[in-house]
Amino acid sequence: xxxxxxxxxxxxxxxxxxxxxxxxxxxxxxxxxxxxxxxxxxxxxxxxxxxxxxxxxxxxxxxxxxxxxxxxxxxxxxxxxxxxxxxxxxxxxxxxxxxxxxxxxxxxxxxxxxxxxxxxxxxxxxxxxxxxxxxxxxxxxxxxxx
Amino acid sequence: xxxxxxxxxxxxxxxxxxxxxxxxxxxxxxxxxxxxxxxxxxxxxxxxxxxxxxxxxxxxxxxxxxxxxxxxxxxxxxxxxxxxxxxxxxxxxxxxxxxxxxxxxxxxxxxxxxxxxxxxxxxxxxxxxxxxxxxxxxxxxxxxxxxxxxxxxxxxxxxxxxxxxxxxxxxxxxxxxxxxxxxxxxxxxxxxxxxxxxxxxxxxxxxxxxxxxxxxxxxxxxxxxxxxxxxxxxxxxxxxxxxxxxxxxxxxxxxxxxxxxxxxxxxxxxxxxxxxxxxxxxxxxxxxxxxxxxxxxxxxxxxxxxxxxxxxxxxxxxxxxxxxxxxxxxxxxxxxxxxxxxxxxxxxxxxxxxxxxxxxxxxxxxxxxxxxxxxxxxxxxxxxxxxxxxxxxxxxxxxxxxxxxxxxxxxxxxxxxxxxxxxxxxxxxxxxxxxxxxxxxxxx
Ligand SMILES: [Zn+2]
Numbered sequence: 001x002x003x004x005x006x007x008x009x010x011x012x013x014x015x016x017x018x019x020x021x022x023x024x025x026x027x028x029x030x031x032x033x034x035x036x037x038x039x040x041x042x043x044x045x046x047x048x049x050x051x052x053x054x055x056x057x058x059x060x061x062x063x064x065x066x067x068x069x070x071x072x073x074x075x076x077x078x079x080x081x082x083x084x085x086x087x088x089x090x091x092x093x094x095x096x097x098x099x100x101x102x103x104x105x106x107x108x109x110x111x112x113x114x115x116x117x118x119x120x121x122x123x124x125x126x127x128x129x130x131x132x133x134x135x136x137x138x139x140x141x142x143x144x145x146x
Numbered sequence: 147x148x149x150x151x152x153x154x155x156x157x158x159x160x161x162x163x164x165x166x167x168x169x170x171x172x173x174x175x176x177x178x179x180x181x182x183x184x185x186x187x188x189x190x191x192x193x194x195x196x197x198x199x200x201x202x203x204x205x206x207x208x209x210x211x212x213x214x215x216x217x218x219x220x221x222x223x224x225x226x227x228x229x230x231x232x233x234x235x236x237x238x239x240x241x242x243x244x245x246x247x248x249x250x251x252x253x254x255x256x257x258x259x260x261x262x263x264x265x266x267x268x269x270x271x272x273x274x275x276x277x278x279x280x281x282x283x284x285x286x287x288x289x290x291x292x293x294x295x296x297x298x299x300x301x302x303x304x305x306x307x308x309x310x311x312x313x314x315x316x317x318x319x320x321x322x323x324x325x326x327x328x329x330x331x332x333x334x335x336x337x338x339x340x341x342x343x344x345x346x347x348x349x350x351x352x353x354x355x356x357x358x359x360x361x362x363x364x365x366x367x368x369x370x371x372x373x374x375x376x377x378x379x380x381x382x383x384x385x386x387x388x389x390x391x392x393x394x395x396x397x398x399x400x401x402x403x404x405x406x407x408x409x410x411x412x413x414x415x416x417x418x419x420x421x422x423x424x425x426x427x428x429x430x431x432x433x434x435x436x437x438x439x440x441x442x443x444x445x446x447x448x449x450x451x452x453x454x455x456x457x458x459x460x461x462x463x464x465x466x467x468x469x470x471x472x473x474x475x476x477x478x479x480x481x482x483x484x485x486x487x488x489x490x491x492x493x494x495x496x497x498x499x500x501x502x503x504x505x506x507x508x509x510x511x512x513x514x515x516x517x518x519x520x521x522x523x524x525x526x527x528x529x530x531x532x533x534x535x536x537x538x539x540x541x542x543x544x545x546x547x548x549x550x551x552x553x554x555x556x557x558x559x560x561x562x563x564x565x566x567x568x569x570x571x572x573x574x575x576x577x578x579x580x581x582x583x584x585x586x587x588x589x590x
Contacts, residue, residue: 005539007537007539009532009537009544009567009569010569011566011567011568011569011572016569037541039541039545041548041566041567042544042567044539044540044541044544046539060534063569063570063571063572064569064570065532065533065534065537065569065570066534067534067537067538067539069539098540098542099540099541116539116540
């Protein structure tokens with residue numbers, strides 16, 4: 001129930017993000033969502049794309065350092081308290097968040113929260129046993145296609 | 147007299163015999179040659195004669211090997227100032243070959259060889275290859291640049307004289323280098339260490355596995371490199387990475403070579419006399435202590451070079467080598483006195499940075515030092531390429547790598563300098579000597 005994510009190292013230099021986006025677009029890789037963790041020194045770009053392996057190969061060929069990592073996608077109603085509820089469950093299970101980002105599905109009122117926890121398997125169990133809807137790639141792509 | 151099959155001499159190339167000569171014999175040979183070359187230079191090099199006359203020293207004053215200290219030094223600037231032919235000591239019709247070094251800082255220098263000089267060069271290169279355990283039957287891929295640079299032809303003639311098969315591929319075209327290495331069954335390669343690093347990367351990209359290649363030795367030189375780099379190359383490829391030393395001013399490659407024991411480099415002392423001096427006071431340093439290497443060519447006719455200041459920092463290893471050679475060794479040259487720069491009052495050598503970076507595991511040694519001047523103060527930034535091995539997808543993870551590298555450098559230098567992680571392939575790859583330091587201080 002984990003979702004593949006592509007993480008890319010970015011130096012802080014102008015135009016690099018644009019180059020990367022153009023590269024993926026030219027190769028018909030569909031970006032579902034994107035998040036940039038930015039520090040003074042460097043950035044880490046995290047992407048959910050239609051074909052993770054293909055995107056990784058394309059980027060590596062052009063000299064990017066890219067890595068496939070895993071995140072957990074949780075679907076919640078796009079209303080106040082959605083994130084808090086998830087965090088409460090994980091806190092109770094003794095799991096902490098390494099990073100998270102979110103996006104809204106265009107067709108509906110639902111939001112998808114993407115998490116990286118320190119213990120991913122335990123996190124999935126905790127969420128599923130408390131009734132959260134954890135999305136796999138098939139479910140996520142179904143929701144984003146329409 | 148016939149050599150027995152198990153004689154030491156019969157196992158190595160006949161040219162290597164002087165490597166095993168008795169010490170007294172070697173010293174008396176050196177003295178005889180030193181006296182002859184001093185006279186030859188005095189009689190045929192105007193600059194040398196003027197300097198001798200100024201100090202009132204005559205060639206007859208050379209009675210012992212220690213008397214070499216009476217002779218004047220030769221500086222690189224002397225070779226530039228007499229450009230192109232000012233130091234030639236034979237008529238032009240005896241000069242059979244010219245080489246030149248690139249003039250990155252002004253005029254180039256030109257060096258000359260007589261037929262006899264070429265034979266000596268060949269011989270020391272054969273002895274160098276023999277140090278690396280190579281012999282007839284080996285296939286040597288010569289990736290040193292052919293041309294005015296001494297590396298290409300020096301290694302080429304030596305490999306042929308050894309009886310090995312030479313592939314004169316020269317530098318560059320990495321894909322073809324790897325292809326040739328695989329298809330031609332290369333057993334040894336000559337290259338600059340930085341170019342070989344580039345080939346390692348390339349082979350990885352091409353999906354080549356080193357254990358599938360017959361390559362077993364690399365003869366690496368023409369730029370200073372560290373023992374950490376040697377270990378990195380050896381672990382990555384399973385070959386023996388051996389250090390060769392030489393300078394165009396003296397002869398080219400083949401002044402000294404690491405043997406398979408890999409503890410320092412043997413100097414071919416019957417042709418090159420070495421001294422170690424304090425680079426500031428010029429005082430002779432005892433064996434084992436670091437100083438500037440001074441070389442005198444004992445056999446070179448076309449252009450003898452007396453007491454050449456190499457700016458290379460090393461020390462003499464007086465202990466006998468486990469390989470049985472009696473010629474002395476020097477320690478690996480990882481720094482040059484003129485490579486040094488001063489950051490916040492601390493002397494820094496690029497090789498120290500390299501050693502620090504390679505101590506941090508799994509970091510590819512692609513780095514560069516950028517010097518700038520800010521408000522009269524010299525600033526240094528080390529740029530290191532990030533690789534998939536060290537990249538984790540959390541900010542904390544990348545910052546930990548940054549800190550590890552930065553701590554390792556601070557530990558060696560004693561000061562903390564700026565460190566920047568950069569994307570792969572942003573640091574220019576060189577086909578020859580690596581450019582480790584980008585000096586932007588004048589432009590600011
Ligand atoms: Zn030895």
